[in-house]
């Protein structure tokens with residue numbers, strides 16, 4: 130296990146006209162389970178291939194702890210990689226496929242046997258060890274590939290590039306938990322590539338969100354959910370994603386149309402006046418009745434936005450209430466007890482500390498309560 134340190138690492142496939150991976154400085158810390166999350170084409174595979182040495186970066190340097198490996202080929206890096214589709218020796222038995230990476234490195238026969246049996250037990254392959262790999266279905270073949278990635282005890286890291294694509298959904302859940310369990314047992318550094326937020330959030334200690342070849346945010350799952358640093362993280366994580374609506378900062382106050390919704394607190398000091406975008410997740414938009422008498426005293430005292438309900442999706446465990454505010458649509462997630470009907474008026478309120486301000490898609494601040502605010 131080792132820290133994988135990248136300094137100014139970037140890659141262009143077209144001689145520098147465009148960057149598939151924009152030069153980045155970043156350290157993958159030893160023994161952590163990372164998910165590398167981002168949409169198709171954002172550079173996930175490019176990044177993995179650079180770490181494993183399959184691809185030589187256009188610019189930048191890479192270290193495994195104190196050893197620079199920028200020019201070291203894959204075989205010398207001690208990194209295991211599992212690809213999206215099964216890559217194995219089809220004519221070899223499952224046992225020999227699993228043993229291959231160990232025999233190749235001169236492990237004693239007894240140790241090879243012990244490791245192969247241990248990994249096959251963890252992945253449920255014991256009953257298939259004698260079978261020729263070609264005879265397995267693609268899902269099972271991919272599990273053998275996972276095994277090959279995990280069989281070497283001393284690897285610096287295991288890189289997994291959407292490894293469960295060919296596995297059927299029910300088995301996916303099992304394997305993902307299994308991988309987590311294996312990670313706990315072995316302490317390998319894992320980098321797991323996916324474009325599926327659920328997969329990323331359930332798997333990783335830390336999720337690294339990649340967009341257009343650049344890291345836009347990295348953090349624990351809860352952090353990405355509660356405190357998105359970029360509009361993209363707000364949209365990509367969460368279901369449905371974060372609401373975004375245009376607003377204006379004037380005199381230190383955030384205005385939607387003519388309604389003051391709170392004070393503008395800049396992340397790095399005072400926020401200059403001008404247009405901003407408010408980002409707030411559906412989970413943090415409260416819907417209140419429009420008639421003050423129907424609200425509690427606390428609800429009456431807090432500022433709110435006049436809204437009109439446009440629709441309600443009944444999702445079983447919760448409701449998604451759609452509303453129009455100042456010409457924009459917002460979604461609120463409410464309990465199933467809410468009885469809002471399309472066409473009726475309501476008041477919306479943002480949970481304290483959970484509405485953020487964005488400029489050029491990057492978070493620049495948050496909304497704090499207006500003392501003795503305008504109320505409604």
Ligand SMILES: Nc1ncnc2c1ncn2[C@@H]1O[C@H](COP(=O)(O)OP(=O)(O)OP(=O)(O)O)[C@@H](O)[C@H]1O
Pocket residue numbers: 142149167168169170171172173174175176324
């Ligand atoms: N061998 C190549 N030659 C030229 N361009 C490439 C090559 N491989 C990838 N690209 C381009 O580089 C960018 C990043 O591709 P990459 O495969 O790293 O994305 P990805 O995030 O893994 O996508 P996916 O989720 O579809 O696997 C894309 O624009 C892609 O078209």
Ligand SMILES: [Mg+2]
Pocket residue numbers: 173174175290
């Ligand atoms: Mg890819």
